Amino acid sequence: MKDRATFRIWRTQQGGGGGFRDYTTAVSDGMVVLDAVHRIQAEQAPDLAVRWNCKAGKCGSCSAEVNGRPRLMCMTRLSQVNLDEPVTLEPMRAFPPIKDLVTDVSWNFAVKKGIRKITPRTPDAPDGTFRVAQRDVDRIQEFRKCIECFLCQDVCHVLREHKKFDEFIGPRFFVYAAQLEMNPIDAADRIPDMKEKAGIGYCNITKCCTKVCPEHIHITDNAIIPLKERVVSRFYDPVTRLLHMLR
C-alpha cells in the first residue's frame, strides 16, 4: 500500500457554495476513509466538518459520498479504493448542505413523526408480556438493524433527482413502517397512509437503496415490495375491495 494519498474533499464556503480541495496525508494498512479525514482534521484543517460517532458501522453518522458512491466513511477501507488518484469525498447530495461533509438530515426526523406509532394489542400473559415465536420476528429483526445512516434516502432518485420530499417518505421509512406493520404485537393499520401519504407508488423498485445499505437490509424485496402488495390487495384487488365495501 502507498504511504501517502490525496483526498479531494468538498469544502463549503461561508454564505453558500463550495468546491473541492486536495489534502495529502500519510496512510497505512488497515486505515478507513474516516481515519484519513481525522488525520487531515488534526494536522491540516481543524475546521473541517464531519459527523461521526462509533467508528464501527453501528451509529450511521459518517455517511458521505466516496468517489461518488454513498458509503459510511468508517466502513470504507482504503484498500478498497484506488489511491493512485485523489479520493473524492462529498456530503450526501440529496440533503441540504450544512458545512463540508455535514448535511441537514432533519427532514428524516420530521418524516418519522408522521408515521403511526406502534399500538400494542392485548398482551398474552397477565403480567403484560407477549408470547411471540422467533420465526415471527426474524423478518422484522432484519429491519431493526437499520442504523439510520440515510444512505438509502440519499441514493433514492425519487428524493435525490425528483425532490419529492413532501410526497414520499423514502426507503428508510418504508423499512420503519414495514417493521411496525409486520410486528406481531402491533394492532395499527398503516396501509392507507402508505398509499395516500407515504407515496409508495413512486418507488419503481430500482433497488438502489438496497445496494447502498451498509446493514445489507433487503429494503426493496423485504420491506417495500410487501408493503406495495398490501396496498395493492387493499385498494386495487376487486375481491378485497368488495369485502371492504360490505363490511
Place this chain on the structure above:
Amino acid sequence: MPTASTYTYDVLVIGAGGAGLRAAIEAANAGVSVGLICKSLLGKAHTVMAEGGMAAALANNDDRDNWKVHFADTMRGGQYINNWRMAEIHAKEAPDRVRELEGWGAVFDRTRDGRINQRNFGGHRYPRLAHVGDRTGLELIRTLQDHTIYLGVTVHMEHTVIELLLDGGRAAGAVGYDRERGRFHIFAAKTVILATGGAGRAYKITSNSWEGTGDGHALAYRAGAELMDMEFIQFHPTGMVWPPSVRGILVTEGVRGEGGVLRNREGRRFMFDDIPDNYKPQTASDAEEGWRYTQGDKSARRPPELLTRDHVARCINREVKAGRGSPHGGVFLDIAWIKEKLPNAEEHIKRKLPSMYHQFKELADLDITKEPMEVGPTTHYIMGGIRVDADSQMSTVPGLFAAGECASGINGANRLGGNSLSDLIVFGKRAGEYASQYARANGQPRIDEGAADRAIAQSLAPFDRGAEGENPYNVQQDLQDAMQRLVGIVRNEAEMREALGRIRDFNERAARLGAEGHREYHSGWHTSIDVRNLLSVSEAITLSALERKESRGGHFREDYPEKAAEFGTFNIVVKQARDGSMQVSRVPIPPMPGDLKQAIEEQKT
C-alpha cells in the same frame, strides 16, 4: 448578551442515550415540559454500541433467578462498595423496565416458548441478559427514540452544553451552543438531568466515541456536585487490536458467552491458570464443562473466560507483557473452534453474533467463523460519576439529577456486563420521575446572565488566539497518552504522581488553545471545549486512584496488589474546594439492612 435564544423548560435533560431518553419519556409522561439536548443527532449516542444485552431477572431461561440473585451478583461484581440501595432498586425494577420496552416496539430474541430470551454473561449467575443478537444497544436506543418523538419533547440535536447555571446553589438550567452555527443558547429549567455518559476519551485506547469526554462529570463538578468512585474505570478485556485505526473498538462479551475462548500464542487457555478464590465454586473445572455451560446446561459452571471484566483484562495484560501475546499485541479470541462441537457452526455464529462477524469482516478482513480474532483491553466504562441519592437520582446540588454512566453508585468497583443498559432504563426513569416532582414543587429559578456571559467568553477565547494558540487535538492526544501510560490498567504511586504533574502542564496548555476561522461546525473549537472537561475528569480519576491504596475491581495497584478490608468501608469522593482545587475525601458506606445482607450470604455457596 451574545445568545441567540432562550428556551424554558420544567425539566432539561442533557444527553440522549438510553438514560437521557428514558428520563425524558418519564418526565413527559408526568406532564411537565421537557427539553432534551444531545451532542450528536438523535439516536447516535454511545448506547448504540452496547452489544451483549440488558440484565434483568426475568427468569425466562432459568426459573431460579430472581432480584436477590441479581442484587448479590451486582454487589459481588462491585466488590461490595456499591451503593447497596441502588443495586437493590436496580435488581428489583429492571424486569419491569425491560418488559415495557416490548410495548414500545423493541423486538427481543425469543425463547422457544415465545418469551424474551436471556443469555449468560460474565458475573451473572443465571442467563439474565435480554438481547437482540449482538446489537442490543441499538435496539434500546431506537425503541426509546421512537417512543420519545411522539411525546412532545423538544429535542435540540447537535448542541453542546458548556456550563450549568445555578440560582443560589440550585440548578437553574444551562448554557450551550449549537454545532451547526456556533450560536449560544440559554436553557432555563427548574431541574436539570445529566445523562451524558462516560469519559473514555481520557484514554488512548478506548471503545468510546468522540462524545465520551466526561461532560456531565465536569459540568456537575464545576457546579459544586460531588463525584464518587472516580478511580474505578472498566477496561473491557476484549477490544480490537488490529488494524491500528480500529484499536479499542469493542468485541462483545457475547462472543465468550456463545463459547468463544481466549488463548495465548502457545494455544493455551490461560484463563484457567488464575481463577480468584471467591469465584472458584462457580467456575468450570475444565473446558468441557465450560462449553456445556455456554450451551445452556444448568448443571455446568461457567468457563473462566466469563469471570469479571477487570480480572480477564488483567490476565490478558499479563500474557501480553510476558511475551505470550498475539502478533499485534493482544491475545486470541476463538469462536471458530465451536465447529468441532456444532454441525452448523458457521451459520450459528453469524446468527448469534452478526455485527461481530460484520465488524471483523469489513474492518479487519477476517472471518470469525474460520479464524481467531486478536483482542486486548480497551477503556470501556467509568463506574465513577456524580454522587446521587439512590431513590431520586438527585446529586448533592438541589435540582440537579444524574442517571446512567455519568452517575455513580450502582456498580461499585466494577460493573457487570449487561448491568449498564438496565441501569439506564431503571435510573433514567427514576431521574425523570423525581425531577418532574421537583419541578412541580419549585418555581422557575432566576438565570444568572453574568455567569452565562463568562462561560461564553471563556469558550470563545480560542478564537482570540487563532493560529497562535495551541492545537487542541495535540493537547487531547498528549493527555490520552499520559492517562493510558500512567493511570491505566496497572497503576502505582510514582506514575500517578507523574500523571498529576502532566495534567498540570496540560491545564496550562489548555489555557492557550487556539481556533481559526468561524464557529460553524468547527471540530477544532469543539475539541478545545472537550479538553477542559477531560482534564477535570482525568485529575479526579488520578487523585481518587492515589487515595485508594489497595486493589479492588477495576482499580489495580501493583504497589498495593491486595484488597484491604479497611478500604471496603468507604467510597472516595472529590469536590471542588473554595479555592478551586480538587478536594478528596472518604465517605463511609452506610450499614446494609439485614435482608440484603442475607441475600448476599445465600448466594455465597
